[in-house]
Amino acid sequence: MTINEIQDEIIEDFELFDDWEGKYEYIIDLGKKLPELAEEHKQDENIIKGCQSVVWLHAYEEGGKVFYEADSQAIIVKGLVSMLTKVLSGQPAEEIMKADLYFIDKVGLASHLAQTRSNGLVAMLKQMKNYALAFTSKEATTK
Amino acid sequence: MSQININKVREQFPILHQEVNGKPLVYFDNAATTQKPQVVxxxxxxxxSGYNANIHRGIHYLAEKATSAFEASRKSIQEFLNAPSSDEIIFTYGTTDGINLISNTYGRAFLSEGDEIIISTMEHHSNIVPWQMLCEEKGCVLKVIPISDDGELLxxxxxxxxxxKTKIVSVVYASNALGTxxxxxxxxxxxxxxxxVAIIDAAxxxxxxxxxxxSLDVDFICFSAHKLYGPTGMGALFGKRELLEKMPPWRGGGEMIKEVSFDKTTYNEIPYKFEAGTPNIADVVALKTALEYVNELGLENISAYEQELLAYATDRLEAIEGLKIVGKAREKVSVISFVMDGIHPQDIGVLLDQQGIAIRTGHHCTQPLMQRFGIVGTSRASFAVYNTKEEVDLLVEGLAKVKRFLL
Structure with a gap:
């Protein structure tokens, strides 16, 4: 599935919820289901510090695709992290770099990516794209 | 029985009468900033709309009127703090600015290598970092008063x-994170x-x-208008005359000078020596109105009412299983910090916000204090004169819902 196909699927999922409770139950559930990041990846270099909670992001490249594993101390952030990795993990680096993540706005979670939430998600998204960029430039130099 | 007519008080705060996420707003983030009454x-x-003009140097009508209102506000702060003279009241951007002013003037002029500065574990970053910067520059030593598990100074x-060796003691009057x-x-x-010299952060x-x-005999005291029902971005510093007079100025510019030539500049008298540039005139003027508002209600009445709310909220929150109050000092302002077993504070904040309840979560700009308690942060509800027991009930219901969601 492409990035946009996954986004559209998430948007469809969210259309089932007619109130905030259903929506947050779903996000919390995603957070609970996201496997904990292995301790070896919870190093300082993988930490993205928000003002309130920490996000860990580990990335690796395989066959021209970038894979992400992430975690957070706060469960709602973890649920959001789970959605971001679902959309971007396993995609070609070039696609990740130019991805427009419109689903965040469409499902009514834009405020979580606003600066005021200070939860590290904005920084995480930036870092995900940075990794993609790093992997493409590495590829370019090895070719 | 409380002297506060709560319905009348609430009518005076227009911002309170709105819905957030479809629920009536419950504003419990007063330690961050209080809301403003209509008069302010x-x-x-x-x-x-009536008398905006630059102050002190104008000779026209509006400048005179603005200058009078500006200086009347200084006078009202003098009375509010019972300072001997209004010359000892310096306008600042707020508490942080006041502390930075002291460290950059008194600190840099009179402290030297090996001198000691004492602060406490429960200081806000604004009463830690300026002293660390001074210590780095001057080779001074920062000492920290420890606290008990209840959140009281030892x-x-x-x-x-x-x-x-102690040259400065700078301590918070009431803790923003614990209420102590x-x-x-x-x-x-x-x-x-x-x-x-003793400095009190009275934010x-x-x-x-x-x-x-x-009666406190304090040397310097700083506060912010916006935590006192007044406007944001301004505050005041009280300093004893003999200290202010011997301190060098900090920021240079207009207003703070007596005479300027390229060879030598002489400085103005206090308080103007410390007020370079055009000040925040509108907000200074409005602070006077905020002080009048507080005086009219009576600080004793406000405090008695808030203490009732604090006691009620403490009882109700303590009854929630898995909830622990952080900060159980015998004397507290109306601030309750708490943690809940197995739940990150940020999740509490997000889910309460969905229910229209505004609290603050995180480290409250007191990271060393959080480290002392071994926690990443707390959830904090802080009450002002317009809050009610019914709102506390909504918080308790909201927290029950948070638990159902997360556990």
């Missing part, structure tokens, strides 16, 4: 820390006994506790 909002717009340890009211009179007297105190700088 009117004072701001009244200034801009006063015996403080007394033992004091010596002839510190024994500031004892702290100040002990500082004086070794010849140190969290002014809206709850009557402050008398003369």
């Amino acid at each position: 909002i009117d004072a701001l717009s009244g200034y801009y 006063m015996d340890e403080y007394h033992q820390m004091l010596s002839e 009211i510190n024994p500031v009179k004892e702290i100040i007297d002990a500082a004086h006994s070794v010849g140190a 969290q105190a002014t809206s709850h506790i009557k402050i008398d700088v003369q």
Whole structure:
């Protein structure tokens, strides 16, 4: 599935919820289901510090695709992290770099990516794209 | 029985009468900033629509009127703090700015290598970082008064820390994160006994506790208008005349000078020596209105009412299984910090916000204090004069829902 196909699927999922409770139950559930990041990846270099909670992001490249594993101390952030990795993990680096993540706005979670939430998600998204960029430039130099 | 007519009070705060996420707003983030009564909002717009002009140097009608209102506000702060003279009231951007002013003037002029500065574990970053910067520059030593598990200063340890090396003691009057009211009179007297100057960060105190700088005998005290029902971006510093007079100026520019030539500049008298540039005139003027508002309600009445809310909320929150209050000092302002087993504070904040309830979560700009308690942060509800027990009930219901969601 492409990035946009996954986004559209998430948007469809969210259309089932007619109130905030259903929506947050779903996000919390995603957070609970996201496997904990292995301790070896919870190093300082993988930490993205928000003002309130920490996000860990580990990335690796395989066959021209970038894979992400992430975690957070706060469960709602973890649920959001789970959605971001679902959309971007396993995609070609070039696609990740130019991805427009419109689903965040469409499902009514834009405020979580606003600066005021200070939860590290904005920084995480930036870092995900940075990794993609790093992997493409590495590829370019090895070719 | 409380002297506060809560319905009348609430009518005066237009912002409270709105819905957030489809629920009536419950505003429990008052330790971050209080809301503003209509009279303060009117004072701001009244200034801009009636007599906006640059102050002190103009000879026209509007400049005279603006200058009078500006200086009348200084006078009202003098009375509010019972300062000997209005010359000892310096306008600042807020508490942080006041502390930075002291560290950059008094600190840089009179401290040297090996001198000691004492602060406490429960300080806001604004009363830590300026001193660390000074220590780095001057080679001074920062000492920190420890606290008990209940969040009270260990006063015996403080007394033992004091010596002839102590030059500054700077302590918070009331803790923003725990609510603890510190024994500031004892702290100040002990500082004086070794010849140190005593600074009190009163950011969290002014809206709850009557402050008398003369009976406290405090050397410097700082506060912010916006935590006192006044406008954002301004505050004041009280300093004893003999200290302010011997301190060098900090920021240079207009207003703070007597005469300027390229060879030599002489500085203005206090308070103007410390007020370079055009000040925040509108907000200064509106602070006077905020003080009048507080005086009219009566700080004692406000405080008595808030203490009722605090006691009620403490009882109700303590009854929630898995909830632990952080900060159980005997004397507290109306601030309750708490943690819940297995739940990150940020999740509490997000889910309460969905229910229209505004609290603050995180480290509250007191990271060393959080480290002391071994926690990443707390959830904090802080009450002002317009809050009600019904709102506390909504918080309790909201937290029950948070638990159902997360556990």
